[in-house]
Amino acid sequence: MNEMPNFEQAKTMTESKISANKVQVYYGDTHAIKDVDIEIQPRSVTAFIGPSGCGKSTFLRTLNRMNDTIDICRVEGSIKIDGENIYDPKVDPVQLRAKVGMVFQKPNPFPKSIYDNIAYGPRIHGLSRSKAELDEIVASSLQKAGLWEEVKNRLDEPGTGMSGGQQQRLCIARAIAVSPEVILMDEPCSALDPIATAKVEELIDELRENFTIVIVTHSMQQAARVSQRTAFFHLGVLVEEGLTEDIFTNPKDKRTQDYITGRFG
Amino acid sequence: MTDTTLTPPSGKTSAPTPNKITSILELDPLTKKRNAAEARFKLYGIIAIGIGLFFLVALLWAILSNGLGAFSQTFVKVDVPLNQQQIDDAEKSVVKTSKYRAIIDDAFAKELAGANITTEMSAKDLQKLFSSGAAATVRDYALANPDKVGTTVTFELIASSRVDGYLKGRVKREDLAEDKNLDAAHLDLVDQMKSAGLLEKRFNWSFITGTDASDSRPEQAGIGASMIGSLFMMLVVLFLSLPIGVAASIYLEEFAPQNKFTDLIEVNISNLAAVPSIVFGILGLAVFIQFMHLPQSAPLVGGLVLTLMTLPTIIISTRASLKAVPPSIRDAALGIGASKMQSIFHHVLPLAMPGILTGTIIGLAQALGETAPLLLIGMVGFIASNFPDGVAAGFFSPNSAMPAQIYEWAKRADPAFYERAWGGIIVLLVFLMTMNIIAIILRRRFERRW
Amino acid sequence: MSEHTVTAYDDELTAMAGKVAEMGGIAEKAFADAVSALVSQDLELAKATIKGDVRLDTLYNELEVKLIELIVRRQPMGQDLREITAATRIANDLERVGDLAKNVAKRVIAIDSDLQSKKLAIGVEHMTELALSQLKQVLDAYTRKDAEAARRVQEADAEVDAIYTSIFRELLTYMMEDPRVITQCVHLLFCAKNIERIGDHATNIAENVYYMVTGERLPEDRAKVDETGAV
Numbered sequence: 011m012n013e014m015p016n017f018e019q020a021k022t023m024t025e026s027k028i029s030a031n032k033v034q035v036y037y038g039d040t041h042a043i044k045d046v047d048i049e050i051q052p053r054s055v056t057a058f059i060g061p062s063g064c065g066k067s068t069f070l071r072t073l074n075r076m077n078d079t080i081d082i083c084r085v086e087g088s089i090k091i092d093g094e095n096i097y098d099p100k101v102d103p104v105q106l107r108a109k110v111g112m113v114f115q116k117p118n119p120f121p122k123s124i125y126d127n128i129a130y131g132p133r134i135h136g137l138s139r140s141k142a143e144l145d146e147i148v149a150s151s152l153q154k155a156g157l158w159e160e161v162k163n164r165l166d167e168p169g170t171g172m173s174g175g176q177q178q179r180l181c182i183a184r185a186i187a188v189s190p191e192v193i194l195m196d197e198p199c200s201a202l203d204p205i206a207t208a209k210v211e212e213l214i215d216e217l218r219e220n221f222t223i224v225i226v227t228h229s230m231q232q233a234a235r236v237s238q239r240t241a242f243f244h245l246g247v248l249v250e251e252g253l254t255e256d257i258f259t260n261p262k263d264k265r266t267q268d269y270i271t272g273r274f275g
Numbered sequence: 276m277t278d279t280t281l282t283p284p285s286g287k288t289s290a291p292t293p294n295k296i297t298s299i300l301e302l303d304p305l306t307k308k309r310n311a312a313e314a315r316f317k318l319y320g321i322i323a324i325g326i327g328l329f330f331l332v333a334l335l336w337a338i339l340s341n342g343l344g345a346f347s348q349t350f351v352k353v354d355v356p357l358n359q360q361q362i363d364d365a366e367k368s369v370v371k372t373s374k375y376r377a378i379i380d381d382a383f384a385k386e387l388a389g390a391n392i393t394t395e396m397s398a399k400d401l402q403k404l405f406s407s408g409a410a411a412t413v414r415d416y417a418l419a420n421p422d423k424v425g426t427t428v429t430f431e432l433i434a435s436s437r438v439d440g441y442l443k444g445r446v447k448r449e450d451l452a453e454d455k456n457l458d459a460a461h462l463d464l465v466d467q468m469k470s471a472g473l474l475e476k477r478f479n480w481s482f483i484t485g486t487d488a489s490d491s492r493p494e495q496a497g498i499g500a501s502m503i504g505s506l507f508m509m510l511v512v513l514f515l516s517l518p519i520g521v522a523a524s525i526y527l528e529e530f531a532p533q534n535k536f537t538d539l540i541e542v543n544i545s546n547l548a549a550v551p552s553i554v555f556g557i558l559g560l561a562v563f564i565q566f567m568h569l570p571q572s573a574p575l576v577g578g579l580v581l582t583l584m585t586l587p588t589i590i591i592s593t594r595a596s597l598k599a600v601p602p603s604i605r606d607a608a609l610g611i612g613a614s615k616m617q618s619i620f621h622h623v624l625p626l627a628m629p630g631i632l633t634g635t636i637i638g639l640a641q642a643l644g645e646t647a648p649l650l651l652i653g654m655v656g657f658i659a660s661n662f663p664d665g666v667a668a669g670f671f672s673p674n675s676a677m678p679a680q681i682y683e684w685a686k687r688a689d690p691a692f693y694e695r696a697w698g699g700i701i702v703l704l705v706f707l708m709t710m711n712i713i714a715i716i717l718r719r720r721f722e723r724r725w
Numbered sequence: 726m727s728e729h730t731v732t733a734y735d736d737e738l739t740a741m742a743g744k745v746a747e748m749g750g751i752a753e754k755a756f757a758d759a760v761s762a763l764v765s766q767d768l769e770l771a772k773a774t775i776k777g778d779v780r781l782d783t784l785y786n787e788l789e790v791k792l793i794e795l796i797v798r799r800q801p802m803g804q805d806l807r808e809i810t811a812a813t814r815i816a817n818d819l820e821r822v823g824d825l826a827k828n829v830a831k832r833v834i835a836i837d838s839d840l841q842s843k844k845l846a847i848g849v850e851h852m853t854e855l856a857l858s859q860l861k862q863v864l865d866a867y868t869r870k871d872a873e874a875a876r877r878v879q880e881a882d883a884e885v886d887a888i889y890t891s892i893f894r895e896l897l898t899y900m901m902e903d904p905r906v907i908t909q910c911v912h913l914l915f916c917a918k919n920i921e922r923i924g925d926h927a928t929n930i931a932e933n934v935y936y937m938v939t940g941e942r943l944p945e946d947r948a949k950v951d952e953t954g955a956v
Contacts, residue, residue, distance in 0.1 A: 104612055112611075261803050270802040272730050
């Protein structure tokens with residue numbers, strides 16, 4: 011599914027979309043993320059893997075400052091998106107999150123209609139001037155999320171009434187609707203069955219054309235299937251980062267090797 | 276189960292030796308014991324519920340049997356000729372109602388004669404059949420309808436509480452020996468009047484709409500004024516405690532930094548919920564009346580005191596329902612760039628609304644039934660005749676509240692008031708039930724799946 | 726390397742390596758037997774060798790099924806993935822070695838007479854020794870997961886090729902000298918070719934062992950050419 015572009019991706023590793031430098035995250039006294047340096051390539055899928063509690067989700071959440079909602083969480087170091095430090099005091103996290111959207115582990119549509127789920131973001135960001143424009147955004151977001159054909163006749167039904175996989179794609183459509191540049195996905199398929207997972211993975215692969223995607227996943231197979239680059243986290247440290255096929259066939263670090271082959275103690 | 280030993284299996288490869296083969300068709304002793312224990316526990320539960328139900332039924336029966344009487348009232352039908360001359364005379368005298376009473380006496384004597392009832396009793400004695408408010412009824416009518424003066428109007432005058440009680444079975448003949456209000460002779464007359472159709476028992480609207488009456492006229496006492504008092508108090512409580520409580524909860528739950536100070540506030544709110552209501556009463560007395568010089572006995576002050584009392588309940592329940600909103604909804608809103616306030620007001624609050632409403636109604640119901648603090652701020656105003664005129668007066672003029680009124684009646688000596696007290700409780704319960712039904716309807720409308 | 730969290734996985738991988746090693750032993754023996762039958766014109770041994778190949782084929786089929794099962798059930802990654810793919814390829818090579826040995830044994834029956842020249846047999850024997858030791862070493866390298874040993878085996882292949890070229894020349898001379906031995910010599914030539922092919926399979930196995938252990942491809946610094954074309 012993504013063999014050919016891999017080589018191109020590898021060659022065009024020039025301008026990174028997100029560039030993290032010496033990132034430290036503390037939860038109170040706990041040092042949760044230690045010295046993470048990573049470059050995330052634009053218009054590609056980067057997967058974060060690692061055992062539970064390794065800090066991959068925490069690090070993902072630093073990328074759109076979702077960690078700000080936790081009082082005791084403190085971030086040091088710099089994370090630059092297109093060269094701008096998102097932890098600059100001038101940056102408003104709300105504005106940042108419109109640029110760096112997020113999809114969560116459990117499908118979490120609002121208990122509103124499908125239409126309102128998608129339209130909510132554009133409404134609060136003032137992205138449309140008229141009802142017609144809003145309709146257009148809703149339709150195109152659903153189309154990009156591959157959900158249009160399934161829901162076009164029932165836009166006023168509640169989003170919570172759909173199947174799990176549809177709900178998750180609705181959440182992706184909702185994230186797309188505010189035209190972000192980066193989409194963060196925190197284990198988006200962990201609550202889905204294999205068919206729904208395949209549909210979401212197919213969607214991720216399509217979205218790669220227009221968005222920079224970072225996905226946290228527990229499933230190494232999924233990381234192998236959807237990502238171009240993979241980063242392995244362990245105990246808050248970024249152990250290894252590289253082309254996905256290298257990480258899964260010939261990892262350089264013993265810890266990565268042990269993790270991907272299922273030898274973790 | 277009983278056959279397992281504590282020694283671990285000897286080796287990884289050798290399968291553990293199977294236990295003694297038992298049939299699942301026969302129960303082993305332990306299972307039997309467990310089943311018996313379960314059956315016993317179920318029985319205890321059913322007994323507990325049975326006891327609860329028994330008390331509920333007993334309570335309802337007591338309330339209804341004692342209180343329903345208050346909702347009917349005996350009236351005496353009298354054709355009273357309204358004569359301009361007599362009315363003018365009466366209006367000139369100092370005690371106007373006594374002249375009207377004389378008019379009624381004459382009319383009643385005629386009425387008895389018309390029904391072929393003879394009696395030895397004097398007009399003064401006959402007056403005991405009527406409520407002392409009867410004269411006022413005639414007067415009010417005559418003054419309100421000057422065009423009817425000169426004609427004969429059929430009045431239904433309130434019978435005295437003893438006559439009423441006799442007809443309801445509350446007052447027995449033998450009780451009257453010690454009673455200076457009524458004699459056995461009166462009762463004979465009442466029996467005759469009843470068979471002549473002069474007496475009529477009807478639904479007593481004036482109990483629901485009327486005001487309190489003095490000790491000697493229990494038949495006129497109504498709960499209407501105190502109901503208005505309660506209503507205005509509830510309005511004050513609702514419009515103060517709901518916004519303040521919800522705002523405080525949202526701040527504490529969503530915005531407040533987690534530190535010692537917030538913890539202190541939280542502990543204190545929980546403690547406040549457990550503070551006896553009389554403490555709030557004395558606080559209201561000190562702060563609102565003695566310090567701020569707000570009018571005594573006013574529903575506004577009562578409302579303020581009850582607001583203080585209700586706030587902890589509302590804050591605790593609102594916080595609980597805010598906590599119950601899945602964090603995924605907050606994440607969803609924040610994740611697409613909603614501000615914290617947008618995420619709370621657009622998503623969290625609507626989902627927490629059913630819980631908030633429940634808490635508010637519980638708080639209001641508590642406040643509605645509260646008596647002790649009202650006693651301290653004088654919310655036992657004796658409102659005999661005048662309803663508050665206008666909304667502002669409703670808040671500021673002295674009034675009573677339903678539970679205080681019930682307490683007042685229960686205190687009085689006359690058993691007729693005892694009946695009123697039970698009747699008042701029925702009204703109070705209906706009031707509460709109405710509030711609950713409104714709450715349920717609102718909750719249904721807000722409730723959404725997620 | 727530490728154990729897998731799922732210990733049954735370790736057991737399966739060990740069993741897999743054991744099966745490959747067993748195949749290696751059988752292929753090695755079949756090869757040695759076939760050449761020894763050729764040198765001593767031992768028809769009985771030749772027939773036994775031909776029969777023995779069935780066992781190797783059975784093992785190969787069994788192993789193949791096991792390997793597919795392993796891939797399906799364990800979804801191997803990293804080192805495990807490399808071990809399993811290497812095992813697949815090595816088993817394939819060993820099965821071919823068995824086939825080549827069988828082919829040599831068949832030719833023993835076809836020749837069915839004393840070799841005209843013991844001299845010829847000496848060349849063949851020497852080449853066999855070399856190829857056999859190559860096979861032994863590479864199977865050792867496989868069981869010990871020794872990348873360095875595997876690399877040395879690859880280098881040694883050049884020697885086998887050189888001997889094959891010289892045998893080729895020699896047989897050519899015999900055939901030109903005496904046309905009556907042409908049939909025999911052609912059979913011998915095929916035998917020599919088979920032995921040389923076994924050497925090639927040993928090299929393949931070495932490359933797979935090297936990849937299995939290191940994750941890198943063995944650099945092909947040796948130009949692999951059949952010099953017989955230039956003779």
